[in-house]
Amino acid sequence: MKRWFPAPWFSVALAILWLVLNLSVSPGNLILAVIVGFLAPLLMAPLRPLPVHIGKPGVVLKLFVLVGWDVLVSNIEVALTLWKARRRPPRSAFVKVPLDLRDANGLAALSIIATVIPGTVWSELALDRSVLLVHVFDLEDEASFIEHFKTTYERPLMEIFQ
Incomplete structure (x- = not known):
């Protein structure tokens, strides 16, 4: 699952941001929101730093x-x-x-x-x-x-x- 969705919350946030910026929930925008939410984190996964573990x-x-x-x-x-x-x-x-x-x-x-x-x-x-x-x-x-x-x-x- 992590391979296809390296940052699931980031994917959801990008999809929502796409819809908010376009002020539309039309079928075309929903499809584009899903594509952006899926592809952007997948393409940016190699750029992500090591996972952060907050100690305190x-x-x-x-x-x-x-x-x-x-x-x-x-x-x-x-x-x-x-x-x-x-x-x-x-x-x-x-x-x-x-x-x-x-x-x-x-x-x-x-x-x-x-x-x-x-x-x-x-x-x-x-x-x-x-x-x-x-x-x-x-x-x-x-x-x-x-x-x-x-x-x-x-x-x-x-x-x-x-």
Whole structure:
């Protein structure tokens, strides 16, 4: 069954999405929805990453709340920095963050988190996945930024994915 339907819920979601986007449940659209729902996951199966096994679901919720809070706080901090830019320009810098996280899914989640937080951008990952280069819009203290990044984002992701 997995051979023909590698992601059954994805197939159902694609079929429903097809019907919703076309605003029609005509026989032709139903047939096309089934074809898209069947073929797309089948053709994309080789591109799927390894299955994810979430170790601690409670940590996922805690991380979600922490990231949401950091997004709010960072939005305010970036806005205030821009407001005061004439008096004190932002101190932008690239920071090399040493990584302990090696899981590909965890690194993908970390890249999303680093890019979603206003004022930070995931810039480069070393080939051996040991160092992450992050651009920070307004950096006060590099050591405290690295500590915050590792404790708030990397360690929970390690608990979740490793």
